[in-house]
Amino acid sequence: MATGTSRPAARRRTGARSVTLTPESIVDKALEVLERDDTFSLSMRRLGDEMGVDPTAFYRHFRDKDDLVLAVWDRVMGEQVELLHQQPADLGWRERLKTLALNAWTLAQRHPMLYSRCFARVTGGPNEREIVEYLLTTLSATGLSREETVLCYRVFADSLLSACGTAASVLALGPDLRDKDANAWSRIYAVLPQEQYPSARAHGAELTGVTEEEIFDTVIEALLDRIEAAVTRRA
Amino acid sequence: MATGTSRPAARRRTGARSVTLTPESIVDKALEVLERDDTFSLSMRRLGDEMGVDPTAFYRHFRDKDDLVLAVWDRVMGEQVELLHQQPADLGWRERLKTLALNAWTLAQRHPMLYSRCFARVTGGPNEREIVEYLLTTLSATGLSREETVLCYRVFADSLLSACGTAASVLALGPDLRDKDANAWSRIYAVLPQEQYPSARAHGAELTGVTEEEIFDTVIEALLDRIEAAVTRRA
């Protein structure tokens, strides 16, 4: 008994009354909501509320939630493509790759939920295709063999996405867990008993000092060095 | 009306009747269930069924689900520590790091759900502490400065976890999505129109040929090379 009358019918209209529903308008709104408060994990019901529409209406435009999220993800890849087009044409391969990496890092900070959820996916979407083409063109122009080009591409792209996705995963954890994890180095490792953990204790100050950006930069440079070695070996 | 009488009271006992509930027995069972069918995402209710116990009983031993999952994660780190202790003592730093990386890769394949969910976390658990100590000891013994030791440690550990976590995320997607993503290279990129995507099309065969293991190995070697360069620069 008591059929649960907590919130009778007070849903609907938090945002606009009812925009016409298209894949584009849905992706637009999803991205807007995701940017507004970054701890939000994009539920169909919340998106429905936000658009003044029944949550099940989205299934008319996307097969399922995964499909919708990947469409939003490709939109973010679109921002990456736009930044690519803004680059000067006379850049060397190393600068091109470095700039792309820094842009990806910035986007991951801006869209943590999307990056943490999608960084390991291969969608084949239009913007992803553009980026793959850009990277393969840049790398093959160095004179590397086809095998080397592809290996360097995969090594660079996978590592870049992994690094950005990892940073995004931490941000997407929510403020409470994010801070707990971020403070772990000073909270735990800097104060470990030195009889049992002499090395951790000896490096306490340095462990708390190193930044995520510094680590990211070092990883990218190491990968670029590896590619450069292959290029000069060829020449 | 009709209060939803689909499954009246037929829960309980899928596994043992009722083992005594301790943090250890709960972690044991969670790991066992997770290994049995790898698409399972460890719900409190399912774990309750599996142990013949009400799902809310776990909150007597763990603050919340995140707490429980991190305890299981530290158990997996324990397997890594065990492999560490099996290593011969006379190994050089490069072999030690390489072996650790390969062990992590194997563990990520065996526990995709845990790796994909926890690879970005810093728990400070006992086994994590042991691995951190091992890596810092190994790296500082090369003669690197404290700053260089810590930077190399973070670069290596973060990249290793990111790479393993990414591979695990793909495996944890479930068989349907996993295959869809895995085939993307041959399904999409190998057959792109060559006027619009000449580089992707030219590298179609090589793109489908490169393996995850090959990529992982190349990334690890690039990172070890970067550390080796720092070591020889010092000497």
Add this chain to the structure above:
DNA sequence: ACCTGAACACCGTTCAAGT
């Protein structure tokens, strides 16, 4: 001291019904 069970506030998704 420890566990149960109802309850609360959520999820994604299907499908018959409406317009």
Add this chain to the structure above:
DNA sequence: ACCTGAACACCGTTCAAGT
């Protein structure tokens, strides 16, 4: 052609009640 709304089968978690 497109959207609604009830319904189904799930979630994590709290808290008063039981033993």
